[in-house]
Amino acid sequence: MSIPSDLARTLAAVVDEGTLDAAARRLHITPSAVSQRLRALEEQLGRVVLVRSKPVRTTAAGDAVVRLARQIALLEHDTLAAIGAEGGAVASVPLAVNADSLATWFLPPLQRVAARRPVVFDLHRDDQDFTAGLLESGVVMAAVTSREAPVAGCRVRSLGVLRYEAVASAGFAARWFPEGVDTAALAAAPVVDFDRRDDLQTQWLAARGVPVGLPPRHRVPASQDFASAVSLGLGWGLLPDFQSAGGLADGTLERLGGDPVDVPLYWQQWNLTSPLLDDVADEVVAEGRRVLAAAGISRR
Template sequence: MMRIPPELADTLAVVVDEGTLDAAARRLHITPSAVSQRIKTLEQQLGRVLLVRSKPARLTEAGTAVVRMARQMALLEHDALAQLGGDGEEGARTPVPLAVNADSLATWFLEPLARLSQRHPVVFELHRDDQDFTAALLESGTVMGAVTSRATAVAGCRVSGLGAMRYEAVATPAFVERWLPGPGSLTELGSAPLVDFDRRDDLQTRWLAVCGIDGARVGRHFVPASNDFAAAVRHGLGWGLLPRFQSQEALDAGTLVLLGGPPIDVPLYWQQWNLRSPLLDAIADEIVGEGRRVLAPLEEADGPVSRR
């Protein structure tokens, strides 16, 4: 019967995490040639190429399955040690890789992680990506759980609704005075500069389309960090769509104003490996509970699904 030696599978996971054999060797406190030999031995035993030795190193489809197993075994080991009343090596903490979209990370996502870290010997490795793409990190075994816009469960995972991130168009009063001198009309925004997160962010373009405005020739600033994006809007660089987490204080102070038009809701879901794991269950309880507390209910979500 073919078996996958856990130590060799762990080595493959470390190589992918670190990006190169040399970096993996430093983390494992062995030589690069020893790392290479472990990978070759595993490939020979399984009869498959597992690793593309590029910079950074990349997994093949077979390698992805092995790394997913290695991460699941590490999780189950943590649960077993916890049940036995021990945490392994003194001071050791179990790494928990998770994926999250930028706006959730900048607003509500860290608070439940802080509570979890106080109760469990874990460290979180966060992968930030657009919510439309975080599910792929689950499929590859890179992460154990993800905030995603995907309502259908990834194979081998379970899904729970979090809520909807509600975005509203805002700008500074000076920006409005310059670009929207007439009351009640948004048509001038067709020539006003806006702020996009990156070239995959179509939130502002979709909002313009809902308002009947052609955004094809609009000037765009690209600010690819959530807090910096909000700061760019607050500084008057352009208008943009922000969740109330990021705009409420400025709206209350009058340094930002609502432009009008419909809000856009982005439904969010929590997906994680479908394993019977007390640690994963605790993570889900905290994240799903926080999401449902601070986000708009999914049944109220309206408008097109967009990205950020």
């Protein structure tokens, strides 16, 4: 049995675009033709590869086919580049990264790769505890993740550690912690969380003996806006050194004490020989090790 590459790439296009109609526009064929290709793929494999929801989602068999389609596209690009026959074609490399890394150190290494190679990056932002799942499903080729154990079919390199410290604006601290940062004050002072999956503040509170259900919580799901919310005094939160150093230096931010929360980060990528993907990895790993070692450590 073989999997026709055009059928695999059609499934990947549907996953990328979210609907059959959008995939049809991208592939310059009709939605009916997309549906026929998916049916042909499922008949050939004897398995369902796609759940026709909105947006669509793949089955485990579909995940494997999407990974194959992306690997074929990557290897094809590398081969054409090696023989000088790419003809101006631009490779698309999907990557997963946590919000704090994306907002602080992740883009410069991608720019360096893009300056010397015909490549664009399709970035997927998610909590570092969940980016490995995007590798498993074939959505991305590589990811910044907190998972040290390799995803099946992937290899792992250490990036370093991001360190988060609890901070608040000077005005917020004066209002909510006039007698010091104790358990009673922390139980009442508003907290800023990134989203409902952000547990950094919860970890820090638990270490201080504060019942985690007590403090009122803001949710600000963007890294720079999260830092701004803390700096403006909306609530307190844990920030990496990248985002807190300036405010701590000029006195507009204050440390709340307690142990920092450290999050080790790793680079996981597909375990295949690809000059393009290896170039991306080398740049990202070098930048991560340089910047994270200097800053301390990351989170979201």
